[in-house]
Amino acid sequence: MNADPAPRLTLDGIVREFPLPRGATRRVLDDVSFSVAPGELVAVIGPSGCGKSTLFNIISGLDLPTSGDVRVDGHQAAGSRHHAAYMLQKDLLFPWRSISENAALGLEVQGLPRRRALERVREWFPRFGLEGFEDALPFELSGGMRQRAALLRTIVQQRKTLLLDEPFGALDALTKRELQGWLERMWVEHDWTALLITHDVREAILLSDRIIVLSPRPASVRLVLDVGLSRPRGLDTLADPEFARLERILLEALSV
Known part of the structure; x- marks a missing residue:
């Protein structure tokens, strides 16, 4: 055992x-x-x-x-x-950044170059039900999709x-x-x-x-x-x- x-x-x-x-x-x-x-x-x-x-x-x-x-x-x-990666109740997505740019933000803060950060997060979009919305702005998404985007931003930090x-x-x-x-x-x-x-x-x-x-x-x-x-x-x-x-x-x- x-x-x-x-x-x-x-x-x-x-x-x-x-x-x-x-x-x-x-x-x-x-x-x-x-x-x-x-x-x-x-x-x-x-x-x-x-x-x-x-x-x-x-x-x-x-x-x-x-x-x-x-x-x-x-x-x-x-x-x-x-x-640890921390996700708050509010999605806190920046309205002027696309969904992929929002999702990549934590990686950029960690020092990953912007292009590599965007490449990494885009690989996750199909698994989060967000495929096709990589370049959308937050106001174009439903509340549930915004929460998935916020969770994606949390997950890709790989904590x-x-x-x-x-x-x-x-x-x-x-x-x-x-x-x-x-x-x-x-x-x-x-x-x-x-x-x-x-x-x-x-x-x-x-x-x-x-x-x-x-x-x-x-x-x-x-x-x-x-x-x-x-x-x-x-x-x-x-x-x-x-x-x-x-x-x-x-x-x-x-x-x-």
Whole structure:
């Protein structure tokens, strides 16, 4: 029997406090600890304002913890911006750049020459359902296509870990469900390691291998729930009694 793989990402005792006037502090994260295995998709849910985005800023290296360790493949990674690609809820596409130019932006920032960056991203367009829209401007695309373009911009950076902060939160229900299925297929095909912030309990169950439930601020880990549902997870999954059981557990954890 093979041993479990070493974690891709480990958070150990993460605390984040922000200074307030007169020497006071506000604690946002309080001893947050969990790990993510290579190829695993883990959802992070919790009450609004509990510190989920602060946690992602620390994982991505945009912020530093007040205390605690961030390790990637066993190595210290606090403050490092080279191991994770971060996709925010808004697509943040520049309106004056074509879709291929937007997708290539992260590679250009990393120092790749513009021509090579464009060549690399165009290879991905068919897999993202964007073939034929390489030279289109963002306003010419639907909301779902814009989100795929934003995810393409994230993926082509070829970082070991994807951080997805409510990537489908602003979409209508039909487009959201379509992209959830599409993301699941892409994740399985490419063996990505990903963390997903969502307020949607059903989205967390449909997409993830495990779900981390955070408490109200200052956030700590209230529950780690394994999702053992078979893949792919389509509309039939919503009618599965196990889906209903997991949903009830999560709703109860969030309501405490």
